[in-house]
Amino acid sequence: MGSLQARDSAAEDTFTRDGAIVLETAGLTKSFGGLAAVDSLDMRVHRGEIASLIGPNGAGKTTVFNVVTGIYRPERGSVFFEGKEITGRPPHRIVEKGIARTFQNLRLFSNMSCLENVMAGRHCRTFSGVAASLFRTKSQRNEEREIRERAEERLRLVGLWEFRDELARNIPYGRQRMLEIARALATSPRLLVLDEPSSGLNPRETEDLMEFIRAIIRDEQLTVLLIEHDMNVVMGISDWVTVMDGGEKISEGPPAHIYHDPKVIEAYLGVRS
């Protein structure tokens, strides 16, 4: 056991990660009323991997997500996406750049149909204005057809085709989670940011979800960053794990490394007396 730990800590800086850097935060700091929710966070996500952000409650994970997706503006530090700085850009611009997200507590358009929910995701990839819509120009009609077909295809992908005309609020919770992912996927993202995708799902649904995430990464050249509480999920699916506590990064590495890191164990379970 001792030898294993020694090997892990010695190798800390030499883990190799393939692929270009997709997302990078440098010295990211965001505080609320003097309390630093995120403190000088450096984090990297490489292309094609599933990166996880974990940590105890209140560690600042969701705040990181909200800064990355433009909902909050950081006090200090920068966010780079595919090498370009996106710090403080408005959320819809960041979606345009190729980062799509889901929310911890589902945020769907409850009184719209499942299909319309997914169609909304195509908004940032389409252009028709008021005049084109009023006169139903040829390009507008083609675009509407494209929006619809693409949304239908995404609905099939997540297995919600049969619910397309149902109001989003009327479908089961697990399906609502998939609907939110379908909406995010409809924006043609290159980085998918999932905030606790398995919360509220039963073990069976969670397993299906993980299988689905692996499949879309393979089929659509996606990169995934997720916040997750379920340790089985994190350890089973992640290529890279970043651990936060009290707004700071306390450890990072492949799951096997994180699993044995005393600092991580301490953050979750407390210090052995």
Add this chain to the structure above:
Amino acid sequence: MAGTLTPVLRRAALPFVIALFAAYPFVTAGYFIDVGFFFGIYVLLGLSLNIVLGEAGLYDLGHAGFYAIGAYTTAILNTRFGIPILILLPVSAVAAGLFAYLVTFPIIHLRGDYLCIVTIGMGEIVRLALINNPFGLTGGPNGVSGIQSPSLGFLTIDSSLGYYFLVWIVVGVSIFGLLRLQRSRIGRAWNCIREDEVAAQAAGINVRAYKLLAFVLGAALAGIAGNLYASKLLIVSPESFSFWESCLMFSIVLIGGMGSVPGVIIGAAAVSLFPEIFRSFANYRMVVFGVAMILMMMVRPGGLWPRRRGGMEGRDLLRKLWRRDG
């Protein structure tokens, strides 16, 4: 049996309604044709507020301000420069839209009731400014009089019948356009904002721009209603654009059902025809109106004709018949 009958009825409904509106002035006379005109004005106002309140979910209790800008633009430009009323129709729309852009630009980020309070203030400031007669343009409390009737050169609209058809043709064209907007990415973007602003942002919608667009288009349509109103009365004065008018427009959208075009027509009918029907006990009509509103909110909170959402359009139904997938 009923299943095969319904599409036929649905298809016959629109021509029937149009025929009803076309026939109305010929089976009634005089005063009731004017009632029909004002019904049309309230439909236009209801439709215009429906863009802001019904589609985008923004609380606007100062919509009479935009209506006033349209009416006064028409009145002032017509009486000072003799510009024909019908040319001023688009001019009033642009003026009201531009005004809406300028006044809502700094407040568009406000949410819910905060926006509501500020729009009330905006509507009141417009009314008070008109009373104060800035630059001697608005004629103070007396307003502007001597407005001409709409004219196409050879044909002058100066009868009740002419005005009736003018307003309902404008209503028809507006509904046609609004239904197209409703079924476009723009209409969906507005609905997304109404449902959940944060989610709309996350779906890639520029929330701020689409809220502004809703205000500008809503105000432009109210400006058109103002133009028609000014040309009918031949005089405009500040008391026609009081807070009460904004409340009536709000009621139209709420009574009918948010975001529903047929709902707006029903709501406008309730607001404009109701006082006529109950004229004999005019002193109590506000009481009756108030009680009716409260009862309605309890019994049918979604409005009398709520928008069918997520349901299929006729065309989708046909498509489903051919393509039996899923």
